[in-house]
Amino acid sequence: MKIIKKEDFKAFINALIKDSGMVIEGVKSKDDKFAFGPLESADELRLDYDVTLLPPKKYFLPQYESLLKFDLADPFSAKRAEFPKRKVIIGVHPYDIVAIRQMDSYFLDSDISASYLRRRRNTIIIGSDVLKVHDKAFFGSMGTGIVHSGFDLFLTDLGDRVTIEIGTEEGANLLRFAKNMREASPVDVQKVKALRNAMSSKAARGLLIKPSGWHDLLEKSFESIIWKEQSDKCLGCGTCTLVCPTCFCYDIQDDIHLTLKTGERMRTWDGCLLRRFTEIASGEVFREDILDRYRHRFHRKGRYLPDRLGFVACVGCGRCSSQCVPDIADPVNLTNMLFEASPHLVQDSISDPHTVRTDFSRLPEDADKVQMLHMPVPATIKRTEKLTDKEMLFEIELNSGKPLNHTPGQFVEVSIPGIGEAPISISSAPNGKSFEIVVRKVGDVTTKLHTLKAGDNVGIRGPFGRGFDVDGMKGKNLLFIGGGIGIIPMRSLINYVLNHRKQYGKVTILYGCKEPCELLFKSEVTHWDTRDDIEHLRTVDKCPEGACWDGEVGLITTLIPKVKFDPNDTIAVIVGPPIMYKFVIRDLKKLGVPDESMVVSLERRMKCGVGKCGHCQISGVYVCKEGPVFNYKEIKNLPEAFK
Amino acid sequence: MKPNVAIFDFSSCEGCELQIANLEEAVIDVTKLVDIVSFREVMKEHSEDYDIAIVEGSIARPMDEERLKHIRAKAKVLIALGACAHLGGVQRMGNKFGPEENKKEVYGMADQKDVADSNKFFETPRHKALDEVVKVDYVIPGCPINKNEFAKVIVALLTGKKLPVPDYPVCVECKKNENICLFTIGGVCMGPVSRGGCDAICPTYGNECEGCRGYISHPHEQAQNDVLVKYGLTAEEIMNRKTMFTSKYLEEKKEAGK
Numbered sequence: 001m002k003i004i005k006k007e008d009f010k011a012f013i014n015a016l017i018k019d020s021g022m023v024i025e026g027v028k029s030k031d032d033k034f035a036f037g038p039l040e041s042a043d044e045l046r047l048d049y050d051v052t053l054l055p056p057k058k059y060f061l062p063q064y065e066s067l068l069k070f071d072l073a074d075p076f077s078a079k080r081a082e083f084p085k086r087k088v089i090i091g092v093h094p095y096d097i098v099a100i101r102q103m104d105s106y107f108l109d110s111d112i113s114a115s116y117l118r119r120r121r122n123t124i125i126i127g128s129d130v131l132k133v134h135d136k137a138f139f140g141s142m143g144t145g146i147v148h149s150g151f152d153l154f155l156t157d158l159g160d161r162v163t164i165e166i167g168t169e170e171g172a173n174l175l176r177f178a179k180n181m182r183e184a185s186p187v188d189v190q191k192v193k194a195l196r197n198a199m200s201s202k203a204a205r206g207l208l209i210k211p212s213g214w215h216d217l218l219e220k221s222f223e224s225i226i227w228k229e230q231s232d233k234c235l236g237c238g239t240c241t242l243v244c245p246t247c248f249c250y251d252i253q254d255d256i257h258l259t260l261k262t263g264e265r266m267r268t269w270d271g272c273l274l275r276r277f278t279e280i281a282s283g284e285v286f287r288e289d290i291l292d293r294y295r296h297r298f299h300r301k302g303r304y305l306p307d308r309l310g311f312v313a314c315v316g317c318g319r320c321s322s323q324c325v326p327d328i329a330d331p332v333n334l335t336n337m338l339f340e341a342s343p344h345l346v347q348d349s350i351s352d353p354h355t356v357r358t359d360f361s362r363l364p365e366d367a368d369k370v371q372m373l374h375m376p377v378p379a380t381i382k383r384t385e386k387l388t389d390k391e392m393l394f395e396i397e398l399n400s401g402k403p404l405n406h407t408p409g410q411f412v413e414v415s416i417p418g419i420g421e422a423p424i425s426i427s428s429a430p431n432g433k434s435f436e437i438v439v440r441k442v443g444d445v446t447t448k449l450h451t452l453k454a455g456d457n458v459g460i461r462g463p464f465g466r467g468f469d470v471d472g473m474k475g476k477n478l479l480f481i482g483g484g485i486g487i488i489p490m491r492s493l494i495n496y497v498l499n500h501r502k503q504y505g506k507v508t509i510l511y512g513c514k515e516p517c518e519l520l521f522k523s524e525v526t527h528w529d530t531r532d533d534i535e536h537l538r539t540v541d542k543c544p545e546g547a548c549w550d551g552e553v554g555l556i557t558t559l560i561p562k563v564k565f566d567p568n569d570t571i572a573v574i575v576g577p578p579i580m581y582k583f584v585i586r587d588l589k590k591l592g593v594p595d596e597s598m599v600v601s602l603e604r605r606m607k608c609g610v611g612k613c614g615h616c617q618i619s620g621v622y623v624c625k626e627g628p629v630f631n632y633k634e635i636k637n638l639p640e641a642f643k
Numbered sequence: 644m645k646p647n648v649a650i651f652d653f654s655s656c657e658g659c660e661l662q663i664a665n666l667e668e669a670v671i672d673v674t675k676l677v678d679i680v681s682f683r684e685v686m687k688e689h690s691e692d693y694d695i696a697i698v699e700g701s702i703a704r705p706m707d708e709e710r711l712k713h714i715r716a717k718a719k720v721l722i723a724l725g726a727c728a729h730l731g732g733v734q735r736m737g738n739k740f741g742p743e744e745n746k747k748e749v750y751g752m753a754d755q756k757d758v759a760d761s762n763k764f765f766e767t768p769r770h771k772a773l774d775e776v777v778k779v780d781y782v783i784p785g786c787p788i789n790k791n792e793f794a795k796v797i798v799a800l801l802t803g804k805k806l807p808v809p810d811y812p813v814c815v816e817c818k819k820n821e822n823i824c825l826f827t828i829g830g831v832c833m834g835p836v837s838r839g840g841c842d843a844i845c846p847t848y849g850n851e852c853e854g855c856r857g858y859i860s861h862p863h864e865q866a867q868n869d870v871l872v873k874y875g876l877t878a879e880e881i882m883n884r885k886t887m888f889t890s891k892y893l894e895e896k897k898e899a900g901k
Contacts, residue, residue, distance in 0.1 A: 030821070031828075032828075033823050035821050053821045054818070064819070233866050235863050235867060235870065236835075236861075237812045237814035237815070237834070237835040239814050239818055239824070242814075242819065256798050256802055256804075258672040258676075258798060259675075260798065268819075269815075271815075274815070275810075275811075275859075276810055276811065323818075325870050419804060420804075444803075444805050447803065448803060451803075
């Protein structure tokens with residue numbers, strides 16, 4: 001540990017600003033609060049701050065970030081946004097360093113985010129000890145008041161002198177700008193230790209239950225009345241998530257510039273407290289009730305991310321509680337309330353906020369060599385076919401000439417630069433170079449898609465998600481139950497099975513839609529009638545007078561008693577609108593079909609497709625990664641799956 | 644073919660039209676995309692041949708209604724520009740009083756011969772939003788509008804995208820701008836229930852949000868009321884906040900309650 005006199009420390013910071021050639025950012029005052037921002041002089045740096053309004057996550061996942069820039073005349077040669085200038089951020093508190101580590105784990109441990117990596121590699125972190133504890137902070141209770149790594153340099157302001165701990169070689173290199181530095185004496189080191197301990201004990205706000213106990217507490221009190229009582233006061237404004245250092249969810253939108261010649265794909269912060277967070281193109285909102293959104297946030301912090309990545313996603317900074325107007329966001333109050341109301345004994349789990357450390361040495365040195373998660377590859381529409389007034393089929397081939405290599409049930413992200421990107425299920429069985437999607441006209445992207453013709457280009461990312469277990473189904477009898485546009489992803493499996501007919505047992509297909517005019521794949525469906533190795537029934541909810549219809553009339557559930565199958569020797573594959581699952585599953589259960597023999601495919605807002613943006617999450621499950629195909633048994637206890 | 648655009652105004656300060664003029668160089672980009680055939684604030688020419696009508700102002704008099712219906716009949720697309728066209732504007736606050744009371748308040752006893760005959764040449768009608776008279780295709784909210792949003796709306800119209808007007812509260816952009824929440828420094832603000840898209844310009848400059856862009860689609864009104872009470876507002880003060888730009892909602896609620 002080094003030590004330097006205050007005036008020499010200021011000279012060091014001023015030298016960094018003037019001579020380092022890097023952008024130097026640090027904590028500055030903003031009225032009587034604090035915020036990170038560019039430093040013009042060392043005098044602006046406020047190491048005596050309590051907490052900043054926004055956490056330093058804004059440097060790694062900016063509020064607004066251009067992911068791709070494109071020329072609309074040649075959109076598929078899209079470029080990455082310019083490389084940000086090299087930056088030093090000064091004054092990052094230990095709890096925020098822990099939060100940055102969690103971000104590292106989220107964006108770098110799997111499906112590396114190139115844009116995050118380039119920012120992270122390009123930023124030097126100078127930490128500093130807390131000198132003043134905000135009255136809402138509780139990093140002492142979370143064990144995040146002291147860090148020994150995760151920084152390049154670390155400062156402790158001792159009044160007339162500042163100690164400097166070296167974390168990395170890069171940090172040590174910066175010290176060439178410092179003069180009159182010497183080794184800290186054991187007495188100084190002792191002072192620093194004492195200060196850290198004092199701050200941590202000051203920032204312990206009577207949390208009745210250790211962070212490692214949150215998981216169990218939240219799980220056991222999922223149905224507690226406290227969620228309702230608290231969320232009744234919630235404004236749904238999103239503040240708690242936006243100011244949180246461990247909330248990483250984002251939205252992506254395309255912009256076309258006013259010239260109509262260029263555009264870009266923009267990423268911006270989103271939050272699960274906002275109503276539209278879970279909205280899909282058809283208008284369905286999966287966490288419509290504020291109670292569900294309010295509860296989701298805490299569960300993501302204390303259960304879902306610990307299950308997924310091994311850390312409790314709260315570092316005790318106190319930003320949410322200090323900025324929540326109705327004062328319902330404080331994790332200390334909430335967990336204490338739940339704990340006091342809980343008759344259960346709370347078990348410890350292994351996770352706490354510290355349990356992650358991303359190994360940067362295994363990551364590529366040059367972030368620009370990493371394939372961008374959000375960069376689509378160009379593809380060409382080979383054929384279009386209008387199936388109904390609303391649905392159009394597209395046969396697509398990647399321009400690379402390579403097959404998509406998908407599994408039935410997977411999906412792709414289809415993008416039209418300038419308009420946007422939408423998740424669309426693959427409707428064809430893997431077969432040759434091309435693949436088929438069927439698109440219902442509901443949003444911007446799908447409406448635009450309907451105007452495209454053979455020869456036009458689209459961008460493709462994927463295939464994504466987990467498809468149907470075609471191998472596990474081998475030798476089994478299969479009962480397909482498809483409702484509405486659920487037949488679209490289901491067709492990829494049906495055709496796969498029919499292509500390998502001998503490998504599967506009895507095949508029964510039940511298909512229902514609202515009206516005869518909404519029937520999809522008409523010629524294929526009527527062909528099923530003629531095959532003696534398929535049992536097939538179809539129905540419409542209602543048949544308007546004069547419409548031509550040779551099937552049944554009634555809800556899809558009315559078909560189930562009309563077919564014979566052995567409930568103990570059949571796998572039921574169910575895909576349809578959210579409302580359908582409840583009734584079909586109920587009826588199959590009554591007939592004795594075991595839970596593990598039912599397979600479903602769920603629709604959510606799969607915005608990124610790579611498990612980062614947060615939109616498709618059902619409780620702790622990412623539909624874009626673990627789904628969209630699920631075994632019913634895996635998810636039947638997820639409260640939000642079949643709501 | 645470039646679409647023809649005509650810009651009209653009714654009861655308003657014409658500040659939203661001024662925001663369009665304030666696009667400065669970007670106006671040139673706009674004119675490359677559309678032909679502006681009528682824009683009283685900046686040009687003399689007027690044409691009755693237009694595809695897109697952009698209309699500012701609230702609708703107050705019978706003759707206004709007629710004129711708006713005429714515009715609607717001619718235009719393929721009608722856009723309400725700004726809070727007056729969208730919600731009825733601040734002038735709608737007067738709707739809660741009767742016309743006589745308004746007349747006295749505004750014009751005093753001018754032109755008075757006897758009480759019954761007073762102020763007979765001055766009109767103090769009720770104000771309506773455009774959508775209470777004709778079908779409105781799109782709304783560009785705000786008092787005044789956000790000129791960048793106006794440019795985005797033009798792009799969206801021409802490229803067939805949904806309008807970029809967001810449906811999240813002002814707090815979202817306020818937080819992204821790293822503002823100090825006005826509630827935390829003794830202020831009160833309608834931001835939590837009001838529609839964003841303004842880049843939280845008022846709170847960014849230290850002014851409380853008055854809700855000029857209207858409410859988000861599902862505002863948590865009860866929670867907001869509780870907060871306003873907690874921050875010391877009386878029932879009357881809360882009502883005043885809700886009347887400033889958003890009395891349309893109050894009138895609608897009253898109507899529905901009947």
